Amino acid sequence: MHNERKCGILLHPTSLPGAEGIGTLGAEARQFIDLLAGMGMSLWQVLPLTPPACGNSPYSAFSAFAGNPLLIDLEQLASEGDLPHNISLGQLPRERVDFTQVLEAKQITLHQAATTFFSNSRTTRMEEFWHFCDTTPWLHDYALFMALKQHYKGKSWHRWPADAARRAPEICEKASVELGPEIGAQKYQQWQFHRQWQATRNYAAAQGIAVMGDLPIFVAYDSADVWANRDIFLLDAKGRPTFVAGVPPDYFCKTGQLWGNPLYDWAALEKQGYVWWIERIRQMYSLFDSVRIDHFRGFEAAWHVPAGERTAVKGQWIKGAGAQLFDAIDAALGKIPIIAEDLGVITPEVEALRDHCGCPGMKILQFAFDSGPANPYLPHNHTNNCVVYTGTHDNDTTLGWFHCLAPAKKKAVLDYLGSDGLDIVTDLVRVALMSVADTVIIPFQDILGLPSTARMNIPGTAYGNWEWRFSWESVPRHLSASLSELLEPYGRHRLTPSK
Secondary structure: OOOEEEEEEOOHHOOOOOOOOOOOOOOOHHHHHHHHHHHOEEEEOOOOOOOOHHHHHHOEOOOOOOHHHOOOHHHHHOOOOOOOOOOOOOOOOOOOOOOHHHEEEEHHHHHHHHHHHHHHOOOHHHHHHHHHHOOOOHHHHHHHHHHHHHHHHOOOHHHHHHHHHHOOOOHHHHHHHHHHHHHHHHHHHHHHHHHHHHHHHHHHHHHOOEEEEHHHHOOOOHHHHHHHOOHHHEEEOOOOOOOOEEEEEEOOOOOOOEEEEEEHHHHHHHHHHOOHHHHHHHHHHHOOOOOEEEEHHHHEEEEEEEEEOOOOOOOOOOOEHHHHHHHHHHHHHHOOOEEEEEOOOOOOOOOOHHHHHHEEEEEHHHHHOOOOEEEEEEHHHHOEEEEEEEEOOOOOOOOHHHHOOHHHHHHHHHHOOOOOOOOHHHHHHHHHHHHOEEEEEEHHHOOOOEEEEEEEEOOOOOHHHHHHOOOHOOOOOHHHHHHHHHHHHHOOOOOOOOO
């Protein structure tokens, strides 16, 4: 029996409108969920909600477990009495996220809220806070890591004094006391993020909207994860990576891609019963209804590049944990819904692992038109158990993509779609909806028919990414009705649950 036919929207919460310089988990998030419900959508897909580190990327985070404090809605903190009602963050731009400005303004304000909260100690909220601290196993390591990071002026943990870098117990105990206020502020922010996210998710559930999260397979080197768990990564005695992650040279890049993430020591993880991974997946399913795993092929084999190499050319494929890991996760947590990001060069072994796990793979329509009728991304080659996208956060918008195609390519697209090209975005969305695939996800930029200026990320570029935001003025008044009509004939429209 196949799943019901569904459609969803990809939008990261940072792209929501609002007055805080960045999207938050406040009224605008609820308004967006109302819009999804009005369209007849079933899913909201987000990017990783973790605190971004390098280049503001949600795929490079200070923790694989923590939430991004910049998403905290300050109005809710004011309504609870932790901030004054007339709080101002200064003149922050609304069109795009200026991460430097937002970080500076919101960090000061969030610390102010934490100080107020801790000064009113005898409250039921305080009991709720301590319960969160007591039942969140990763929290203290993360808060201590962030406090030490601030103490050492933002340096990567491997540049801290040796005792702090190797987590000597006496240093950790001393820091836990001396940096107490900052550790408390970090824990307060995580508590508020998790409360606000759960309220957002509950609001979505009440409207019949499930939320899909995103899990990057690798973690950042400069993260609480690596600092607190050196034994499960391929590091030398000083804590430096011996190999780093990437992908080999291909048609798009003749030197490959050097990502630089540390790689897992799967033998050490196996000895521990894969506990770290089980806890990571458990955390994801406390936040989301389903999860997309980025670079799923890395579980079968990952490209190991010796540390210090300038390019990814001299790497080699090294086997990962494979089915053993997923069997351990299933044994601990039960069968959980995972979507496998299986793009790029996929071997029969990777397909076998994906199928062993029963995971749907991904089909990207922007990749469908470059190799004739056998291209697996063309809709006539889709299967039920896959998720179809017009494009992802790494692609151009559909409008931008089409305008950049060579004339012969454009003709091939128009011929396949039976389109005159006057509304190419709707035509590509419609063919996605026609697919036999159980699930279709459309980036919100394509729903709004936006050009390249609205794309979220240009892979391989370090600056100017992740900044896009929409405004309610750019949302047509009849969008709900027109999307409803578009979904209806293809059996993807979901009726809003009665209140």
